[in-house]
Structures are given as C-alpha cells and as structure tokens.
Amino acid sequence: MATRSFWGWGYEEAAFDDQQIGQLRQLVGMQFGKAELTCQAPPLLSDLTIPEPRLTPPDSLASIISTERRDRANHTYGKSFRDIVRGLNGDYRCAPDMIARPSTEQELIDVLDYASRQGAAVIPYGGGSSVVGGTEPRYEGNWSGTVTVDMERFNRLLEVDHQSRAAHIEGGIYGPALEDGLRAHGLTLRHFPQSFEFSTLGGWIATRSGGHFASLYTHIDDLLESMRVLTPRGAVESRRLPGSGAGPSPDRMFLGSEGALGFVTSAWVRLQHRPVHRLTRAVHFDDFLEGAEAVRRISQSGLFPTNCRLIDAREAMMNGVGTGSKHLLILGFESADHPLEPWMNRALDIAMEAGGEVQTSKEKNPNEHGQAGDWRNQFIRAPYMRDALIRLGLVAETFETAITWDKFEDFHAGVMDRVRKVTREVCGGAFVTCRFTHIYPDGPAPYYTVIAPGRRGDQVKQWDEIKQACMETLIDLGGTITHHHAVGRDHRPGYDRQRPELFAEVLRATKKTLDPEGMMNPSVLI
Secondary structure (H helix, E strand, C coil): CCCECCCCCCEHHHCCCHHHHHHHHHHHHHHCCCCCCCCCCCCCHHHCECCCCCCCCCHHHHHHEECCHHHHHHCCCCCCHHHHHHHHCCECCCCCCEEECCCCHHHHHHHHHHHHHHCCEEEEECCCCCCCCCCCCCCCCCCCCEEEEECCCCCCEEEEECCCCEEEEECCCEHHHHHHHHHCCCEECCCCCCCHHHCEHHHHHHHCCECCCCCCCCEHHHHEEEEEEEECCEEEECCCCCCCCCCCCHHHHHCCCCCCCCEEEEEEEECEECCCEEEEEEEEECCHHHHHHHHHHHHCCCCCCCEEEEECHHHHHHCCCCCCCCEEEEEEEEECCCCCHHHHHHHHHHHHHCCCEECCCCECCCCCCCHHHHHHHHHHHHHHHHHHHHHCCEEEEEEECCCCHHHHHHHHHHHHHHHHHHHHHHHCCCEEEEEEEEEECCEEEEEEEEEEECCCCCHHHHHHHHHHHHHHHHHHCCCCCCCCCCCCCCCHHHHHHHCCHHHHHHHHHHHHHHCCCCCECCCCCC
C-alpha cells in the first residue's frame, strides 16, 4: 500500500528518484548555469519539530480522535511552495493538536461542541491539497488549540438518479472513489482537477475547484445541483432543482466558502454519460499571441473543446514535449454520443487561419503517444517535479488568473515584465512561462510558472516577495487573484482588494450568523 507523504505531494513511492532528479538538475542547469543545485534529503518523521498537543481528547470522542505524530504532521500543511519548503526543513511548529474523523453528522456536532467548550479553532480538511494556506493552523486569535476535522469517513455514494442523471454523494469522498462508484452506472462527474487523486468532493465545492476540461463545465459550480452544509448554528440544505430564479442561491453562498462557514457533508451533483469517442490533435505556433488568437476564436465558436491548452514554448520544453522553438496548442474533444471529426476539423481550420501548423499524428485513444499524450502524463507528474525542484534549492511555484480577451495582450505583457523584474531583484533571474488552463468566450485563464535560483534558508522569504508582487500585479492589471486555486490565507491580501468592501461586510455578517465564535477556519476569506 502506497504511503502518503507528510511533507510533499502525493505518495512517497511516486516521488522523483535519484535518476530523475539528476536529469532535472541537468535540464535546469541549462537555464541557470552557475546555480548550485545540491539535493536536499527528505525529512524523517523523528526529525520533525512538532510540539506536544495542547488539547486532550475526551473519552466520548476518543474513538474518532488521533494525536499521533505522523497524523498531525500530515495535516499541518497543504501543498504550496511555502508548505513544501517548511515540511522539508522539518518545521511543524504549527501542527494541529488533534485530528478528528467523524463519520456521522452527530459526531461532527459533538466535535464542534467540544471545540467550542475548549475555545479551540476548527479546520475542515478534505484531501489536504490546498496550495494557498487553506488548511494550515496559521491565524490570529487567542485559541487554546486546533482541531483539524478530516472528512474522509463521509465517503459514500448515497443515491444515483438515472432519470435525472444525478447522484447524491457525501462530501469526504476522494476523486478516484467517486468515479469508481459512478463507473458501475455508466456515468461520470467529469471533474478532474490536477489534485483529483488527493482531493474530495466537499473540498472541490468549498474551494470552487476547476476541473481539467478547458471549456463549458469548467468549475464544480456548473455541476452542483444542491448541497447540505453543517454549520456551528445547524444544518443548511438547499432544494434540489435543475435551476431556479428564487432569490439569491444558498448554494452560491457556500460555494467557495473554504470551510469558514461550515462542512459540506453531502451534495447532489449533475452527471454525464461516460465518453466513448475521443479525439486529440496538436498545433504549433511561432508566436504565442497568434496561438492566443486561435484560442479566442475557438472559444467563441460554440465548439466547446474538452481540451484547449495553449502552452508556451519554454514550458513545453521544460515538460519534455517540445524543443523550445514552437508554442503548443493541444486540442481535444470527447463525447458519449457522436463521432468528433467535424468538431475537430473546424477547430483545426480556425487554428490554421490564425497561423498554426497542425501536427500530423492523430490520437484517437487517450493512451496513445504524441505531444498531447506526453503533456497529459507530465501534467499528472508535475507536482512531483515541483517537489524535486524545491529539493534542488530552487524557488518553484505557480499562480493563475483570468482576464477578458480585450485586455489579455497588455495584461500578459505586464505580468511577464513584472515577474521577470521582481525575480531578478530577489533571485537574480527566473524561468517564467505561461499556459492557458481554461478558456471562455470572454477570456482565458492564464497559468504562470516561476522557477528561479533559491538561497537555502531564504526560499520562503524569496517566494513571499515574489508572491506579493504577483498578487499586486494581477489586481492592478484587472485580473482575478485566483481562477481555481482558492483564497486561503496566502491570497487574502489580493482577495481583500478584489472584492467590494460592502460585500466584505455582508460576508463578515454571514460568518457571524453561522459561526458566532469565529472558530471555523479562522483567517480564511475574512
């Protein structure tokens, strides 16, 4: 059985081995010739700086509470750059005091009651894949301790409505288990974020997760029919409907609430039949903006491709799917109903009209090789590569946003210029790349990658400076602080600027109503 890493992404057994790290060192060395790239060994559990628990589990909850050292370490951080660096260095001083694993709403209520009596903060925990400080016990306030509530036992597929093509599913179910349960019915939720293997339905809803597919149903918002949320004041359950114009939607209030208002215990979600037709092609562009123009036209064509990834040449090269001379557009379509050649042919025509050169190999099977297949495989492995880069002493992180098409060219130039400038000041230079993760008729979602030489002991400080500059630039240029990575604690400064102040007052009032003591995930959103 594979072992979840307490300091890094995914499974320990899947981390980059010595040979892969050696190859990565050679590749990065081509970009930063004089950088000293020594590899830091992963920490041992016995080496961690982790304090003794401040809270003692009551006998009534002993069967669902853990204070075990590895368990507390596993639940200390998410998976951002800052988290990985501190985990590698064995710094677990902010570890939660106990981990609760309720399996019923009554047990969840009992945990909340206990935390309230103790004056403890409560952190809802799905899969722990947050990259914005969403699960870390890092907050202001005079709390006696932290109870992290892992929802993994809320993991049942409760009901499938074949006629309406929907399912009622508990919020703690992980992505693979959810799809395994639906597969027997010939159905799929078709929501595959990069964290799919290590994230949950409730986590997707709480963070307004974006799935892998590039257009149409991009966010979990689009797939949600209704939900049940348990707050410190009681349960809120919305009515299950295909649509409604009855006032502000209660679902919208909890979508993106990031555990600050309550626990998503279950949800009805909209399903689709499992696809049987798939088609993928790759297109090359000499100019990134020509590729962006092709994507704009495709996004406004009504074709709704499954995949429409525009990847700049350096990022494609870094991921082993190009030589660094051509920008890459990956186009894909899938359907449970009909063959796809007419849709693909029209999308390729649009791409060629914008200056693209279509590659000759077709990938009718997603398991076939080619640039699209290589990118798909590398996309899944990317978080493991990021961990390896950090072990080599580099600053390696990503940030994503969205902007309307009319502003994109100036926006992209401004972001690249600002990031290159600040990384020169902080790190002496950087490898900065961009790709589109999602597309809309009114704009793209650009996703930027930053890799720069780091200074051992100062990597977190270096990234904090870069991150602050990135946040300010995104907001100043009119973009969103996050397209699908949520707010957490790391994006709070940008979110505070992005949201209207009067709305912030409404959000604070809502929190005060549902969580009078303010114990639910303090410092997230508010």
